[in-house]
Amino acid sequence: MGLFSRNNKIEKPEVVLELRSPSCPITAIVEQDNRTAYFYLFGDNEDFGVKSCWIRNLTVAPEEIEVKLMEKGVPPMLTKEFCKFPQGQETLNKDNLEIVWLEEGDGAALLENGEVLCVIPSWGGGGEFYGYARDCKGEGYFAWELSVDNEMYKRVKSAISFEKAWDDERNPFQLLQPKILDYYDEIFGKSEKYYAIDNSEWPPKGLYVYEGPEKVVFATVAVSLRSQPKIEMYFENPNEVNRIELGIILKSGLTNEQTNSVASFVSGITAIPWDYITFLAEGHTIEFQTLVSEKFKYGVLTNKLKVLPQMNVPAYGNSKTNFLWIVPVSDTEWEVMKESGSQFILDKLDNIGEEIFNLEREEVV
Template sequence: MSNGPTVLIEQANTRYTMIAVVEQDERTAYFYLYPAELQSKKYRMRACWLRNLQPGPSKRDSAAMENGDAPMLEAHYCNHPQGKEPLQADRLSIVWMPEEDGAAVLYDGETLGVIPGWSLYSEDPAAYAADCTGGDGDALVFPLGDASKNQQHARVAEAVTFRKLWDDTETPQWPVIQDQFINIYQQHFGELKQYFAIDNNQWPPMALGKFEKDNVVYFLTMGVSIRPMPWVSYLYNDHAPAYRRMELALAISKDDFSEEEITKMAEGLSGMADIPWRHISWLGEGHTIGSAKLPAPFESIVLSAALYNGEGIEMPEMYGDKVNLFWASPVTLTERQYAHEKANGGYELLEKMIQADITHIVRKRDAIV
């Protein structure tokens, strides 16, 4: 009779939406990703076998599963059929992927197991272990294999490098990123009037710049694109680099709205910047977000790069990826309902808005549907 597993390491991601845990009993060691309570209705725990500590069974360890214990991996799928020594807690570390929806566990700095972020969204979850050598179609775990055969090696190496860059106090990343964005924004939208930190003192640094030109007030975020968004690599696969990073923008006509209304709308925008990581979701063209900060009759915003009709903006790249600039355009209740009536309804709403000569600059207007 086992005393239950021992937790060797436990670490949450920066938004506490997921917790990574390595557990070990006298038979096996496992790596788990648990969604936090708020996420647990939407997402399920993901598991990754790491090693057997006793001789492996010849066939699937169904008895352990029925018992509620973590199953051992079949001996012929292990590089240690006779079992391996227990893991030592002080040699373990966790690295979260930049999206913060997947993670890897390292042992003496070498990758031991990986649960990729896309596994969270898939009906067929996948995990990869260094000590696994094979498996069948419904395997507990897949071999991590070598770097030439499995891109997980590169993903983990990128995650480790990314975290090290941000931990390096000698060469801070943020001032360089900040300058790039401010310079580009100033070229198009006038001098930087005000600068607001919108990261609640959490990593990564994020800010909102206020600019003014031709009686229009512009608010543009910077730093949101430091992290790629969750979900996108699962939805777009090889095309993900074109969709996974974004900044948000808002342009408001001073002729149409009071100073107080403008300030409130900007507050609404700054609260949206962290949504993908707070909710393990993503934002893209045609997505709508409710906001209590909008003047009536507006009650939500729709995000769009297509509504922008100014001169082209050459956004800085972020870690080799394109950065999308989405303009927030307020919409009414009926417009939002129209967008939600069918798949890709947000695109249809945007088409109607463009036909009605609605641009990225927010003005008073009547509902168009």
């Protein structure tokens, strides 16, 4: 049975365009019926859910919000007061459209003939802010105006450049990888061990392993090519923390099997931000599931301990790379961190110096 609004039968929405995020488990979809067009981001996990942003009305805008239609799950038109084109605009044509994923992979823009129509950034999609739309004016119910000075234009341009760079003769990974490896060789010592940890999927990334007489160093290579999702929802200066490399230092004496186990563990951690649409930052804790220790089953991410090398890793473009060391902690230490935050345990770990690399150490609580 069809729904009726102002004597017009509402057609079932059709999918005009669809594109999967290259980084996160999210699909972008453009849909329109005979009244209105919307941009959606559908996340595979419940935490992300569905985000939506109005694109344009295709017929005369209503004076009031179409509450009854919304209750039936029908996409509402934007009201007249917020429409730059209150009489409606032409139907979207798939051939003129392009979806561009922002570099983090959890936000996207819709372009028409190269011009940005709307954007859903990481903090958009619901609540009081859905996204930005070119054809909205002011702060509408289902979109805000995409003003000419909006930062999103730069972000979209940057995302397009980043995507195109992978077609260059020397892509971003080929430019960055040798610089990072040279830096690690210089800081820790020349290493012959290097693992590709990308499972032959985009983007390429690697793991450097240096087995010294006293310590074994594991450090990721080119994880920093991608900005982490969600950062800008929590940090005022996201560019300071959105790109990371990870590392761990352990006391020498690991068997080959243990070395491979730690390498595999670090490799898995590098996928967390994009697979789970989250981020890793100072003081965060993770599970430390390896064959190396029964006692230390968690790790805290930090670069604040005096004994840890202060890293200044070569970065891609004008970015900054934040290097986070994984310091193994016990169940008890982890419980204290959960209750009281990481700083108390980090202060205690700072006091034991190089013992943090020793998986036979005493607990600090």
